[in-house]
Amino acid sequence: MGKFISAIIKYRFILAGILVFSIGFFYFFWFGTAPKSSIQITDNKPTPITKNIQPIAIQKKTTPNIAYILFHIDGAVKKPGVYKVKTNIHIYEAIKIAGGLLSVADISKLNLSEIIKNQDKIIIPFALASKDNYNDKKNLSADNDNLLININTASLSALITLPGIGASFAKRIINHRKAKGKFKSKEMIKQVKGIGQKKFKKIKNLICI
Secondary structure (H helix, E strand, O other), X not given: OXXXXXXXXXXXXXXXXXXXXXXXXHHHHHHHOOOOOOOOOOOOOOOOOOOOOOOOOOOOOOOOOXXXXXXXXXXXXXXXXXXXXXXXOEHHHHHHHXXXXXXXXOOOOOOXXXXXXXXXXXXXOEOOOOHHHOOOHHHOOOOHHHHOEEOOOOOHHHHOOOOOOOXXXXXXXXXXXXXXXXXXXXXXXXXXXXXXXXXXXXXXXXXXX
């Protein structure tokens, strides 16, 4: 017994080290390898989206609208009837489309600058009180001059019914005959500024002197 106690006293430091190591090893083995909880507590509040959301622009295919109108012109014109045009036009333009005025037309009470609407009917009055005074407007005279515009006497409103002759050219024709006298031939109208051979071809069969 005395030898055992003496040995313990002799090797006390070694035994103390072994005891400390054993306790440490046991602690590490037991607590150090224990599984950690995989449950994480998170905030249940929703996280707002801070990015700017741009709206998607949807482009619709559009088809161009082409407006057509129908109008009916009758009375003292060369080609009465129903016509179809792409855009709104004025009465004086409708008269041109209908071949121009007859020599017996009376347009003194017409507003030639009025715009024609879809399905309008335009009546060009005759100079006499009633169209019934004529048996047939095509038989007014054997002379075709009755259906032509006299460039020596026609008013501005009559001249603008000629194809290619607007208000500006009509004024030039009137001013020319006032300054230089009446036209002695149809070809002399080419002396008016702006009326060349091309424009003359369009009106030469529609005018007289």
